[in-house]
Amino acid sequence: MKLAKLCAEAGLACPANGEAEVTGFAIDNRKVAPGTVFGAFQGARVNGEDFIAAAIEAGAVAVIARPEAKVEGAVHIADPEPRRTFAQLAARFFTPVPAHIVAVTGTNGKTSTVEMTRQIWRMAGERAASIGTLGVTTPDGSVSTGLTTPDIVTFLSNLSGLAREGVTHVAYEASSHGLSQFRNEGVPVEAVAFTNFSRDHLDYHADMEEYFLAKMRLFDEVASDGATAVIWRGSDSGEWTARAIEHAEKRGLTPFTVGEKGEGIRLVSREATALGQDLTVEHDGQTRTFRLPLIGAYQVSNALVSAGLALASGIDAGRVWDAVARLQPVRGRLERAVIAPSGAPVYVDYAHTPDALTAAIAALRPHVAAKDGARLITVFGAGGDRDHGKRAPMGEAASQGSDLVIVTDDNPRGEEPSAIRAAVMQGVSGEALEIGGRRDAIARAIAEAGEGDIVLVAGKGHEQGQIIGSGENMKVHPFDDVEVARECAAAHAETMK
Ligand SMILES: CC(=O)N[C@H]1[C@@H](OP(=O)(O)OP(=O)(O)OC[C@H]2O[C@@H](n3ccc(=O)[nH]c3=O)[C@H](O)[C@@H]2O)O[C@H](CO)[C@@H](O)[C@@H]1O[C@H](C)C(=O)N[C@@H](C)C(=O)N[C@H](CCC(=O)O)C(=O)O
Ligand SMILES: Nc1ncnc2c1ncn2[C@@H]1O[C@H](COP(=O)(O)OP(=O)(O)OP(=O)(O)O)[C@@H](O)[C@H]1O
Ligand SMILES: N[C@H](CCC[C@H](N)C(=O)O)C(=O)O
Numbered sequence: 001m002k003l004a005k006l007c008a009e010a011g012l013a014c015p016a017n018g019e020a021e022v023t024g025f026a027i028d029n030r031k032v033a034p035g036t037v038f039g040a041f042q043g044a045r046v047n048g049e050d051f052i053a054a055a056i057e058a059g060a061v062a063v064i065a066r067p068e069a070k071v072e073g074a075v076h077i078a079d080p081e082p083r084r085t086f087a088q089l090a091a092r093f094f095t096p097v098p099a100h101i102v103a104v105t106g107t108n109g110k111t112s113t114v115e116m117t118r119q120i121w122r123m124a125g126e127r128a129a130s131i132g133t134l135g136v137t138t139p140d141g142s143v144s145t146g147l148t149t150p151d152i153v154t155f156l157s158n159l160s161g162l163a164r165e166g167v168t169h170v171a172y173e174a175s176s177h178g179l180s181q182f183r184n185e186g187v188p189v190e191a192v193a194f195t196n197f198s199r200d201h202l203d204y205h206a207d208m209e210e211y212f213l214a215k216m217r218l219f220d221e222v223a224s225d226g227a228t229a230v231i232w233r234g235s236d237s238g239e240w241t242a243r244a245i246e247h248a249e250k251r252g253l254t255p256f257t258v259g260e261k262g263e264g265i266r267l268v269s270r271e272a273t274a275l276g277q278d279l280t281v282e283h284d285g286q287t288r289t290f291r292l293p294l295i296g297a298y299q300v301s302n303a304l305v306s307a308g309l310a311l312a313s314g315i316d317a318g319r320v321w322d323a324v325a326r327l328q329p330v331r332g333r334l335e336r337a338v339i340a341p342s343g344a345p346v347y348v349d350y351a352h353t354p355d356a357l358t359a360a361i362a363a364l365r366p367h368v369a370a371k372d373g374a375r376l377i378t379v380f381g382a383g384g385d386r387d388h389g390k391r392a393p394m395g396e397a398a399s400q401g402s403d404l405v406i407v408t409d410d411n412p413r414g415e416e417p418s419a420i421r422a423a424v425m426q427g428v429s430g431e432a433l434e435i436g437g438r439r440d441a442i443a444r445a446i447a448e449a450g451e452g453d454i455v456l457v458a459g460k461g462h463e464q465g466q467i468i469g470s471g472e473n474m475k476v477h478p479f480d481d482v483e484v485a486r487e488c489a490a491a492h493a494e495t496m497k
């Protein structure tokens with residue numbers, strides 16, 4: 001397609017030399033081929049503008065960069081925010097895209113919500129996919145991408161690839177990193193969702209306000225005009241939720257609140273059963289009672305937000321509620337890994353923020369046996385090269401609801417593991433152990449667990465590796481909490497023989 005035509009479709013001023021034929025888009029000069037449009041961005045590690053000459057040498061026909069960047073020998077599409085322009089232009093190239101696209105933001109629950117939305121669509125008979133931390137999941141399988149939001153070119157080309165495979169419905173996860181770097185946008189988004197907001201990523205965002213506004217770009221700019229904004233509004237939702245509703249209204253979106261205080265879907269009651277929860281909800285003047293086959297209040301929130309998104313995409317209410325009652329567990333989210341030899345179940349959960357630990361513990365607490373001395377044992381750590389300020393609050397959150405906490409390692413990356421553990425220990429109170437080496441920590445928890453106890457292994461969920469070192473020294477050691485828990489349980493059973 002001609003550069004001039006792409007620019008016109010994206011609403012950009014037509015470049016003087018717009019006759020060039022565009023063959024692709026790249027943000028890394030090493031991926032430039034003749035006819036490519038190159039996006040030169042200032043990054044966290046290096047400045048992409050340093051690679052402009054190399055990109056042109058390799059055949060770039062246009063460069064999207066700041067006005068002050070030096071571009072010689074190719075069209076300079078200048079913009080103070082080149083990432084935004086790049087997304088707009090590239091989105092005209094990677095077409096078609098699926099007809100129904102929805103996006104989810106929030107501190108916790110994004111992956112679960114996109115996954116559940118995909119499940120609801122599938123059960124309603126649609127060809128659906130989800131994109132997020134678990135990778136790209138399609139009707140035909142799942143591919144991991146390594147990041148929640150890889151990069152804008154991968155994102156857009158994935159979407160058009162899915163459309164070509166006949167996928168009509170896509171739910172994607174909009175992380176604050178992705179939103180602030182314009183890594184997942186440019187396409188029509190008919191519904192957006194906001195799950196909740198609490199502390200995370202303050203290594204990257206200056207403060208909570210900036211972190212929140214990064215998330216709100218989804219409402220303010222990324223959502224299509226008139227889109228539905230599904231917003232969780234639980235009994236304890238406060239100021240951030242109110243502000244999300246304000247952002248939706250200000251942008252002219254249709255707010256659809258969900259939860260105990262929801263007006264779109266009202267959660268009337270929730271009663272835990274042994275393996276799930278009985279829910280009563282009100283929607284569209286009708287009251288429905290059904291059993292959700294998942295435990296934990298947080299999974300109810302995510303399931304209802306997913307129901308809101310499915311409804312907003314035009315799925316018939318009867319089909320949506322039938323599907324919600326048949327939702328399957330999401331990998332690594334309160335996943336029961338094994339029953340320890342003592343009879344204590346071991347759960348793996350991806351809680352890696354203070355709020356998520358509180359939610360995961362609250363989910364399991366009611367299932368600890370109602371007998372004296374029964375314990376909830378929580379094994380967890382905090383990631384290296386990530387928000388230091390969340391470490392002590394994570395220790396605090398874990399101690400609050402657990403009877404024994406075991407502080408261990410979770411992707412120390414470029415930091416000294418013992419220093420990270422020490423920072424977590426600062427917040428810990430009550431019974432606690434510090435055990436470096438995640439396998440040893442899990443083994444100890446399983447050995448400690450008695451009948452009626454529950455073990456929670458938090459922080460890594462679906463992850464398949466322990467990341468040690470950074471930069472050139474980074475190594476990913478294979479590690480899967482579910483598998484390790486099973487191995488430790490089996491080894492413990494041997495010692496009991
Ligand atoms: C801090 C951060 O988010 N960095 C991301 C960002 O990199 P960046 O733009 O800062 O890139 P950079 O490495 O400084 O390079 C600048 C530019 O020069 C280009 N370049 C670089 C070298 C070269 O030889 N030639 C060249 O053209 C690069 O392609 C880039 O465009 O954009 C890249 C792709 O567009 C991402 O891969 C990268 O993620 C890093 C690896 C990362 O670890 N990100 C994590 C923190 C992250 O984003 N996680 C969130 C999830 C968080 C959550 O779940 O809440 C996610 O959405 O995945
Ligand atoms: N609605 C919720 N409220 C509170 N905590 C939640 C909620 N949903 C999930 N969690 C907690 O957060 C963990 C991560 O959930 P999930 O992977 O769905 O979130 P995410 O937003 O995609 O996370 P990330 O930012 O790492 O991509 C869960 O394992 C659980 O402990
Ligand atoms: N998306 C999150 C995942 C954290 C998972 C946890 N295991 C860790 O490494 O801190 C992040 O990159 O901050």
Ligand SMILES: [Mg+2]
Pocket residue numbers: 110111112132133134148173
């Ligand atoms: Mg996620």
